[in-house]
Amino acid sequence: MRVRFTLPGDRIATIEEFEGLDGVYQHSDGMLRASRVGKVTYDLKQRYVRVNGLKSILLPKVGDHVIGFVHMLTSNSANIRIVYINELRSDARFDAIYIGRGKIKVQNMFRVGDMVRAKVASILNGYIHVTFRDSNLGVIYTRCNQCGGEVVRLNAEEVKCVECNAVSSRKLAEDYGNVNALRCS
């Protein structure tokens, strides 16, 4: 392996020599060129070349775990504002949508303001669709929707307010109440 620094547009190799991976594009002149500021890594055995960027751009992809808060609820869908993608902070304010199918009542799963962990299921028609079909997915932080007080977990689907004793339903993640669930970079 050998390493060097590049800026966008720099020639890295010819298409006969290497196959370009991340941070590399093929120009019509038959050259592989860098597409970002970074360090070029040549794999002389596999004949791959990539540019490891010094800044990473986070875009949600299918299969990614995201953390966000519910900012809109309708009878069968929830909009989630993403704040972490794979535990890395994202300031891009991406919105994801969850659509409850069949007998699922979305309003029994979350309330507006809940912090949730979800998995990106698909990206269709410009919308990021998420799923909660896993035990580690669901609400990771919530407050009482009657008085705003602290709540404790009763079971996987209910929380109870420690101040007004109101019981309300949620789809809780299995690590709900564990502070480590909220610890992200």
Added chain:
Amino acid sequence: MSRLMSEEGIRIDGRRWNELRPVRIEVGVLKNADGSSYIEFGKNKIVVAVYGPKEVHPKHMALPDRSVLRCRYHMLPFSVEERKNPAPSRREIEISKITREALEPALILEDYPRTVIDVFIEVLQSDGGSRCAGITAASVALADAGINMRDLVAACAAGKVGGRIVLDINDEEDKMGEADMPVAYLPNLKQVSLLQLDGKLTADEYRECLNLAISGCMQVYSIQREALMRKYFATDKRGGDEGGGGEEE
């Protein structure tokens, strides 16, 4: 000879016909932006901030197959001799548009579908050629933001002053000269992404002016490279064992 050019070929600010004004670029000057840069191009002082790729609002503007590039060129009220109304003027709207069109060929927008990239160009002090300086700084700020690009974009103007083709015309030469030709250029790909012409030139003068502007762009490009290398690879300005890439002429 005219007031703008002496008999020895010295211009009103003391430069020769093929000389650039002093250019200084700094990268990453703003903490809260994803990418940023500051440029001093003669007496021009410009700050550029880049945000994104991020969610598009309003959502109907999002494109399913690529990112949307939005540019705003804005002159601050104190950037000119007489206070300027901070509302976007006809000229600023035009320069915002041509800046976007000059930068778009250099960006690989297909890598970021359904998102938007915002570029804010704020002119703190203006001295002619601010659109070229803005494009140059915006290109560096986009690279600083980590956005995939085919090449950097370097911009420089040439023009006709006192009957002679000169490089990088300043405010006074712009107002009283015969022609002004801003050019934005992708130096590695050898592509022109912006060419405007205000004034009259013969076919030969046009060719000479374009070639001179491109040579100015190459000088600006070397300053852009140096600024990015200084920010990211301070110990190794010309790159690693291969000499930092770039094109051999």
